[in-house]
Amino acid sequence: MARAKSAPQKSAKKPGRPPKSVKASAVNDRPAHSDMLQMYYDMVLIRRFEEKAGQLYGMGEIGGFCHLYIGQEAVVVGMQSVAEDIDSIVTSYRDHGHMLACGMDAGGVMAELTGRADGYSKGKGGSMHMFSREKNFYGGHGIVAAQVPIGAGLAFAHKYKGDGGVNMAYLGDGAVNQGQVYETFNMAALWELPVIFVIENNQYAMGTAVPRAAAGTDLCDRGKAYGIPGMQVDGMDVLAVRTAAEQALAHCRSGKGPFILEMKTYRYRGHSMSDPAKYRTRDEVDAMRKQHDPIDQLRDLLLREGADEAELKALDTKAKSIVSEATDFALESPLPDPSALYTDILIEDIA
Helix, strand or coil: CCCCCCCCCCCCCCCCCCCCCCCCCCCCCCCCHHHHHHHHHHHHHHHHHHHHHHHHHHCCCCCCCCCCCCCCHHHHHHHHCCCCCCCEEECCCCCHHHHHHCCCCHHHHHHHHCCCCCCCCCCCCHHHCCCECCCCECCCCCCCCCHHHHHHHHHHHHHHHCCCCCEEEEEECCHHHCHHHHHHHHHHHHCCCCEEEEEEECCCCCCCCHHHHCCCCCHHHCCHHHCCCEEEEECCCHHHHHHHHHHHHHHHHCCCCCEEEEEECCCCCCCCCCCCCCCCCHHHHHHHHHHHCHHHHHHHHHHHCCCCHHHHHHHHHHHHHHHHHHHHHHHHCCCCCHHHCCCCCCCCCCC
């Protein structure tokens, strides 16, 4: 991630102003109550996991970089709620939420964050570089926008094998200005690849507000020159994300090529754990939390529709328990043996 952090600046946005977004029109009726409860639980699990990861980082148990997903949970949960098992995911360094949403074990993820041998990459990848072929999760990539052409490659594999799968390639509003993104758009459109480019526009990239870095702030339109349709979505509303995901997945599965979804979302923490986030006001962050939090919004909807508050509390308790167990598992896991330093680096004989 070689981009320099900008000097602190005052945000031009009004505190608490909701993301400018175009609501996706409904494809199906509202999800079943059980599906909504599942999405609520998935978002709560990610939130609790990330809160614990932040604590462990502060205690020195997690080294290197650590980018938290707190505030953005609705994006990946809404997308995964309508994905198929055959679909694949690739994303950037803000990746813990994506791992949990696609079904990776919380203990294995936390063990990798803490550099332990029982982690998904055997303690060698850390926060930004872990993978699970079993769950079709192909990283976690630390170089800005490096995952985007990889996503097109995965989509090419889906098309070549004819397995009906779609790749979801997640990138940020900072990455969308990188050159390899447009090379990928061109090739994905030319070959009609089944890939959804999910732009998680959390409005600040590393530390620069989108209007200061992007000549055109409607990032969903970035594929127009290549004939790629796009849609801007309220990424703080998991139901809006789910509806948009249904449309994009249907487009890709029908053989029409790639699709762009711009999710207008918001991260509550800094770019990484070392970022004091002085480029925005505390009032802005607090207002977004109070007025547009994705978990609170779904919780309020569930309660209005007759959900039992005790049931929702039980789901939160369950998530906390899983995170606690994952933490214990991680801290009890051994560190990698020094003899493993050069393993999984080179295949000398593939015959």
